[in-house]
Amino acid sequence: MNSEGSTKPPPGPPPLPLSQTENGALSMAPLSTVVNSATDSLYQDLYNLVYSDVKIVSVAKNNTATNNSGGDGNASSAEDKLNATVGAPSNPNDALLETRKAKMANLSFAQRRHELTRRIVQHTKSVAHCYALTAASLPKSHSSLQYHKLLKSSSSSPLLSPTSSNAAKIHEPPPRLGATVQVSSDALQFVKSGWISQDEAQDALYFHHDELWKARGHCHDVLGALCVLSTPNHNDNCGGGNRGGGFWPDFPTDVALAVDPYGVSKEKSYSPSELKARLASAIRRKLVLGEVGSIRNNNEGKKLTSQLPWRIVFEQGGGSIRLTHGSPRTVSTAEALRQRSAAKEEEEEDCEINLQQYPMEARLSVLSEDSNASWKLLSLHVRCSPKTGESDHQLGMNKKQMFDLHRIGERAMIVEEAICRKANEATKNTTTTTTSEEENAMEIDGEKSIETTSSPLIPRPLLRLFEVTHAFSLSLQLEMLSSQAEALRRGAWGGAAGVKETLGDGIAVSPAYFFDSENDVGNKSDKNNRPAPIAVMAVHFWLCDDRYGSPRVGDIICSDEDTANSEKDDSSSIIGAGPGQRRDDNFLPASDNKGKERLSLCIRAVPMVGLVVSLSGSDAENDMTSESHHLKRNADKLLSSIQNPFQLSMSDALLAATVLCAERRCHAVVDALNRTKASHLPPWIHLEVECGSITVAGRISYQHFSLKRRAPTVLFRLACDSRTGRFLPTFHRSISILRRLACNDPSTSDIQFVSNVAMASARQAKGNMFTKKVGERESTGRLVRDAFDALSRSMDTLGRKCGVGGLWNESDVLRSKSLREKSVEQSVDQTWASLITCSGIAAVFGVAGIALKVSSGVDPVIDMSGGVIFDEANANLIRVPPLSVPLSQKIVEKRVKEGDGETKTKSELQSELFAVSAKANTETLELVCFDVLTTMKSASSVPMRMKYASIKQLEGKESAELDAARPAKRVKTSSESKCQHILTEVEHATQWIDAVLGL
Numbered sequence: 001m002n003s004e005g006s007t008k009p010p011p012g013p014p015p016l017p018l019s020q021t022e023n024g025a026l027s028m029a030p031l032s033t034v035v036n037s038a039t040d041s042l043y044q045d046l047y048n049l050v051y052s053d054v055k056i057v058s059v060a061k062n063n064t065a066t067n068n069s070g071g072d073g074n075a076s077s078a079e080d081k082l083n084a085t086v087g088a089p090s091n092p093n094d095a096l097l098e099t100r101k102a103k104m105a106n107l108s109f110a111q112r113r114h115e116l117t118r119r120i121v122q123h124t125k126s127v128a129h130c131y132a133l134t135a136a137s138l139p140k141s142h143s144s145l146q147y148h149k150l151l152k153s154s155s156s157s158p159l160l161s162p163t164s165s166n167a168a169k170i171h172e173p174p175p176r177l178g179a180t181v182q183v184s185s186d187a188l189q190f191v192k193s194g195w196i197s198q199d200e201a202q203d204a205l206y207f208h209h210d211e212l213w214k215a216r217g218h219c220h221d222v223l224g225a226l227c228v229l230s231t232p233n234h235n236d237n238c239g240g241g242n243r244g245g246g247f248w249p250d251f252p253t254d255v256a257l258a259v260d261p262y263g264v265s266k267e268k269s270y271s272p273s274e275l276k277a278r279l280a281s282a283i284r285r286k287l288v289l290g291e292v293g294s295i296r297n298n299n300e301g302k303k304l305t306s307q308l309p310w311r312i313v314f315e316q317g318g319g320s321i322r323l324t325h326g327s328p329r330t331v332s333t334a335e336a337l338r339q340r341s342a343a344k345e346e347e348e349e350d351c352e353i354n355l356q357q358y359p360m361e362a363r364l365s366v367l368s369e370d371s372n373a374s375w376k377l378l379s380l381h382v383r384c385s386p387k388t389g390e391s392d393h394q395l396g397m398n399k400k401q402m403f404d405l406h407r408i409g410e411r412a413m414i415v416e417e418a419i420c421r422k423a424n425e426a427t428k429n430t431t432t433t434t435t436s437e438e439e440n441a442m443e444i445d446g447e448k449s450i451e452t453t454s455s456p457l458i459p460r461p462l463l464r465l466f467e468v469t470h471a472f473s474l475s476l477q478l479e480m481l482s483s484q485a486e487a488l489r490r491g492a493w494g495g496a497a498g499v500k501e502t503l504g505d506g507i508a509v510s511p512a513y514f515f516d517s518e519n520d521v522g523n524k525s526d527k528n529n530r531p532a533p534i535a536v537m538a539v540h541f542w543l544c545d546d547r548y549g550s551p552r553v554g555d556i557i558c559s560d561e562d563t564a565n566s567e568k569d570d571s572s573s574i575i576g577a578g579p580g581q582r583r584d585d586n587f588l589p590a591s592d593n594k595g596k597e598r599l600s601l602c603i604r605a606v607p608m609v610g611l612v613v614s615l616s617g618s619d620a621e622n623d624m625t626s627e628s629h630h631l632k633r634n635a636d637k638l639l640s641s642i643q644n645p646f647q648l649s650m651s652d653a654l655l656a657a658t659v660l661c662a663e664r665r666c667h668a669v670v671d672a673l674n675r676t677k678a679s680h681l682p683p684w685i686h687l688e689v690e691c692g693s694i695t696v697a698g699r700i701s702y703q704h705f706s707l708k709r710r711a712p713t714v715l716f717r718l719a720c721d722s723r724t725g726r727f728l729p730t731f732h733r734s735i736s737i738l739r740r741l742a743c744n745d746p747s748t749s750d751i752q753f754v755s756n757v758a759m760a761s762a763r764q765a766k767g768n769m770f771t772k773k774v775g776e777r778e779s780t781g782r783l784v785r786d787a788f789d790a791l792s793r794s795m796d797t798l799g800r801k802c803g804v805g806g807l808w809n810e811s812d813v814l815r816s817k818s819l820r821e822k823s824v825e826q827s828v829d830q831t832w833a834s835l836i837t838c839s840g841i842a843a844v845f846g847v848a849g850i851a852l853k854v855s856s857g858v859d860p861v862i863d864m865s866g867g868v869i870f871d872e873a874n875a876n877l878i879r880v881p882p883l884s885v886p887l888s889q890k891i892v893e894k895r896v897k898e899g900d901g902e903t904k905t906k907s908e909l910q911s912e913l914f915a916v917s918a919k920a921n922t923e924t925l926e927l928v929c930f931d932v933l934t935t936m937k938s939a940s941s942v943p944m945r946m947k948y949a950s951i952k953q954l955e956g957k958e959s960a961e962l963d964a965a966r967p968a969k970r971v972k973t974s975s976e977s978k979c980q981h982i983l984t985e986v987e988h989a990t991q992w993i994d995a996v997l998g999l
Contacts, residue, residue, distance in 0.1 A: 024192025026185040031133055038126040045119050053101040054115060203400060280318030282366045282373070287312070287321070289371075294458045309466050309608070310362075319365060320378060323462065325470070326359035329646045359383055359645040360469050362409070364462075374417045375461050377410040382473045386480060387641070387649035393483035395476065409468045413461035420459035427456070467607060474605035475514070475535055477645055481603060482512040482537045484650035493541075493654065493723060506723075507654070508594040510538040533604035533612070536587045539654060540598035542661065542725030544616075545800045545823070548816035549808040553586045553600055554618035556635055586614060599725075599804065601657045603642055611643050615657055617664045617804030630691050634659045655722060661804050662692035662720035668805035669798055670694060672824050673831065682922040685835060686712040688977055693719040693730065694795075697979040698839045700847060702992040703928045703951075711978060713985040715842035718795060727795040729788045729838070732982055735846040737860070737883075742788050744781040749862035751943065752779050758940035778867045780881045784841055787880070791834035798827040840878040840920035846982060848916040848927055849883055851989035855997065856885045856914075865915045865932045866945025873950060874919050874928055882915035884932060892935070909936040911943070914997065927989065929996055951996055 019027045048054050104112055267275060287293065295307055310323040363378040382405065386392050397405075486509050488494075495506025514535045544551065586595065586602040599616040606612050615638075638656035641649045666689040673687060688695040697712035716738075718727040731739045740748040747753060801824050810816040852860045865884045871877060889911045897903050913932040918925065929951050934943040 020188060020192075024189040026181060026188060028181060028185070034133060035130050038123070038130050041126065042123050045123070049104055049116075049119075053103055055099055056102055056107075056111075056115065057099050276317055276319055278369060279366070280314075282369045283314075283318060283321060286366050286373070286375070291458055291460045291462055308462060309470075310462055315363070321364050323362040323364065323465075324358040324360070325466070326645060328356040328358045331355050331357050357383055360466075360473055362465060362469065372417075372421060375413050377406060377413065377465070380406050380409050380465075380469065382469060382476065384473065384477050384480065384645035384648060386484065387647045387652065390484060390649050390651065391487065392480055393487070395480050395483060397476070405469070405472055409465050412464040412468045416461045416464045417459045420457045424456045470610075471534060471605075471607055473645065474607075474611060475512075477611060477648060478512045478535050478537055478603065478605050480648055481642065481650050481653075482509070484648070485509045485537070485539050485654075486511070488651060488654065495724075506541075508540040508598065510540070510588055510592050510594050512537040513589055513592075531606050531609060533587055533606050536602065536604040538586055538588055538592075538595060538600050538602040539650070539657075540595040540600050541654070541658060542599045543597055543800050544599050544803050546597055546803075548812070548820045548823075549810040550595075551599065551616040551803040552618075552807045552809055553602055553614045553616050556613045556615055556618050556639060599661055601654065613639055613642050613653075615660060617661060617806045631660060631663055658722040658725070659692055661725070662722060663689065664804040664806070665720055665725065665799050665802065666692060666694050666718075668802035669795065671805070672798060672802050672828060682836065682924075684712070684923075684925050685839060686979060688979060690717075690977065692722075693717045694727070695977070695979060696835065696839060696842075698843065698925050700843050700985060700989070701924055701926045702989070703926055705992045705995065710985075710988075711980040713847065714979045714982055715839050715846060718791075720799075725796075725799065727792050727799065729792065731842075731846070734850065734983060735842075737849045737862070738784070738842060738845040741781050741784040741845060741862070744785040746781070748781055749779065751861070751863045752781065754940050755942055778881065780862050783868075783880050784845070787834070787837050787841055791831075791838045794827065794831040794834050798824065798831050801827055836920045836922075836925075837878060839925060840918035841880055843920075843925055843927060844878070844880070844883055844916060844918045847985050847989050848918075848993075850983070850986045851993050852883065852885050852914075852916065854986065854990045855993040858885055860885050861913075864911070864934065864943055865913055865930075865948075866934045866943050869915075869917060869930065869932075869945075869948060871930075871948075871950060874917075876919045876921040877928070878918050878920055880917075882917035882930065882932075884913040884915035886911050887914050888912045906937070910934070910946075911936075915948070916993075927992070929993075 021027055104115070107115070267278075270278065292308060292312065310325055313322045313324070314320075315322050359382070361379075361381045361383075363380075364375045365378055366373050367376050380402075382397065485507075489507050489509050493507045512535050515533065586600050587604050588595065588602070600614075601616075602614040604612050604614070634656045638653050638660070640647060641653040641656065670687045670689055684699040686697040686699075688697065695714055695717050697714045699710065699712050714732070716732075717730045719730045720726070721728055729742060731742070733739075737748065746756060801820070808816070808820070812819075849860050860883045862883070863881055864886070865882050867881050868879055869877060869882060889909060892908050892910045893905055894908060895903050896906050911934050913934060915930045915932045916927060917930065918927055920926075930948050931951060932948040933946045935946055936943050
């Protein structure tokens with residue numbers, strides 16, 4: 001302070017008002033812009049004062065005294081209120097202002113004087129600002145101009161001519177405003193960046209060490225300790241070393257913050273028992289008189305809010321409450337293990353000491369007995385973890401995130417109670433209708449109070465804490481699932497690049513999109529008014545033909561209670577789209593096109609609800625509650641893999657989703673084939689869906705052998721691959737011949753294997769020249785593989801067009817459905833022919849193959865009958881060489897005359913075979929048998945068929961009834977199949993072969 005008698009320096013010019021950007025730099029504008037703005041504002045105010053209305057801002061009147069007062073005597077108080085309002089915070093909850101328009105002629109003398117004075121002060125500041133900027137922008141200062149005049153006046157006198165040094169000073173460049181402002185801006189920006197760096201370094205000091213975090217107080221504690229320890233000790237004369245001088249320069253300002261309020265409070269005089277009792281009583285009163293006690297109360301017949309999502313438990317003898325949400329998990333910590341071992345040493349019976357962790361957990365208390373005391377947040381924990389074997393991709397919460405979440409949660413509770421307290425005070429002090437400004441201040445739970453009520457508003461701080469914590473937890477879980485999906489895309493689920501037709505494209509991942517408001521959500525129109533999500537992600541898999549519309553994406557609801565309490569969502573078909581825009585209902589942004597021509601698994605985070613899972617085909621027509629146990633089990637697995645915070649697994653969720661879609665795709669394909677069954681599919685074919693595969697069964701008849709009508713026999717299955725969505729043929733393990741033939745395994749046919757080895761040796765001997773394999777095109781393995789590959793391709797095409805059944809987002813309401821049905825019928829025409837051919841092959845190499853082995857006692861031989869048989873009497877024979885067993889073999893010697901006239905004797909192997917083939921057409925699937933005579937010139941040659949004859953009639957043979965008393969194969973209890981096992985049909989085929997061979 002200045003000493004007595006000292007005079008204060010004259011006040012300098014007031015500083016110019018400056019504004020800064022976010023990075024600390026000065027907000028700059030051209031001088032012409034500033035001058036024009038000030039001039040325009042002045043002329044506009046002058047015009048409004050004379051001809052138009054002026055805006056008058058005044059403080060809202062909150063008491064009756066203010067309402068009753070008026071006239072000129074109240075002008076000074078109104079002016080004081082207005083000045084206080086200008087200096088008050090800009091928060092609308094702190095000061096309520098009202099604006100009105102009026103003409104100057106209608107105002108009182110004091111009010112006109114006030115308005116004129118305020119505008120004169122405002123424009124005076126603007127003129128001073130422009131003057132300062134213009135003066136600083138002059139080419140030279142005032143002293144330089146005076147010196148210039150002196151030089152001109154003395155130019156005629158040589159005695160007064162300036163020296164060379166003075167002349168040099170004349171031409172010095174004048175200071176410019178732009179350079180000065182730029183330097184100042186850079187300096188301010190440097191200061192701001194340095195302050196931010198220091199703040200980040202200070203935070204790193206707090207959050208890097210866990211022990212400092214636990215013992216952390218206010219910021220001045222650590223800074224003060226560093227100052228005391230690092231300041232040199234100038235009074236240390238003992239030579240004991242520099243151990244810190246104990247100097248704390250900021251002590252006067254920091255000591256005010258370090259005062260313990262408990263030490264000077266009245267609670268200090270309470271005994272420990274009384275203090276605990278008072279604290280427990282304050283907490284219970286806070287709960288009962290607050291939001292917990294008001295849950296079931298009615299306000300004029302209307303419920304206030306829904307139930308509180310927290311579970312509340314008293315702890316520490318009622319001195320604090322513990323809020324939990326979600327299903328807990330039990331974790332044994334090191335402290336629990338130590339206590340368990342100590343309990344075992346004391347021979348206690350119950351020594352199981354575990355710790356239960358909840359996904360969301362908070363602890364609160366009250367630090368005052370005041371009725372308006374707010375909650376004090378002691379701790380807040382949000383936990384989520386991936387399933388065992390999965391990775392969290394380093395998305396676990398660090399200490400800084402925990403601290404920021406704690407501050408945001410506590411701030412949300414404080415703001416909620418402050419808003420309600422202010423609204424209750426405003427309601428108590430006024431008897432008039434609530435103004436529009438007060439309605440904005442009384443916004444509670446996103447709803448405006450439009451009616452004035454005498455009942456106080458109940459604050460919901462616990463609900464606000466849940467909203468903040470739940471939103472953060474959902475965001476963290478969605479980020480973890482998105483990272484896992486991206487890792488799957490780069491791994492086995494990514495497919496092979498450049499092999500689109502064989503392996504598919506794999507999955508595509510739409511990463512987590514976070515929305516700042518409801519206007520940013522991709523799907524803005526919803527018929528059922530579903531709550532808008534705060535974030536959404538999606539995984540797209542399998543190809544799907546969406547030229548006429550995409551399959552509807554609906555929410556998955558498995559439990560009966562949720563289904564009973566929820567309405568079916570049929571809003572997706574109503575979603576509008578512009579011309580050429582693809583219709584979707586997965587809440588993704590319009591710019592995301594990764595789900596085009598694919599099925600989608602969508603996950604969205606909905607506040608106060610959780611993670612909602614949506615899947616293509618999940619709609620009212622594909623209700624999960626009416627499906628089989630197989631679908632319910634996988635639906636539960638899908639939901640638990642996403643909605644359980646402690647078992648997050650995108651791989652399990654994706655696998656369960658593909659299983660559900662495989663089941664629905666199979667149903668859609670079977671329905672499409674059965675719709676045209678009367679015109680295309682033969683009556684002997686029966687199709688069923690079982691656990692994501694299509695069972696192809698058929699009623700087999702035998703040539704000249706009558707049997708009673710039986711259930712269709714399972715020939716093979718078409719399983720839907722989970723990774724690509726393609727159909728793959730699978731066979732029963734008992735028909736190993738057909739399984740190896742479908743892969744064209746060379747070891748299946750010994751004759752073809754030996755022939756291939758011989759041809760390879762001949763090719764190598766001739767210098768790797770191309771040599772055509774004799775009979776290679778007619779090998780059984782290649783023909784069978786080509787037949788089943790053709791069936792798989794046609795089924796894949798049909799499956800992509802059928803999608804997953806259910807409803808579609810039609811691109812054209814009038815024509816899309818008919819065009820899709822026409823496209824499906826074209827694919828059905830190509831599929832039924834392949835089904836008939838493959839059914840005949842499965843009957844020959846499956847049923848007949850096992851029956852031949854049972855009847856003859858030897859393994860049937862492949863490619864022994866000399867190729868495909870073309871019989872005019874049996875025009876519908878399958879184009880595959882028949883399966884045969886040798887009846888008799890002998891070596892025949894033949895004399896052959898060579899070209900030089902010399903005669904040589906050659907030996908050939910002549911075999912008589914019993915061959916079985918199938919006749920498949922639109923009327924029947926019938927097994928037929930032939931008597932075939934073949935010859936082989938060498939061990940490596942392909943058999944040549946000399947002649948064959950069809951066995952047309954069985955003389956004296958009748959079909960015998962099978963023993964009905966023998967034990968039958970136990971049927972699965974969960975299976976509702978109408979087909980019989982293939983081994984059951986083998987008995988009838990064996991009986992037929994025995995009758996033909998006379999065994």
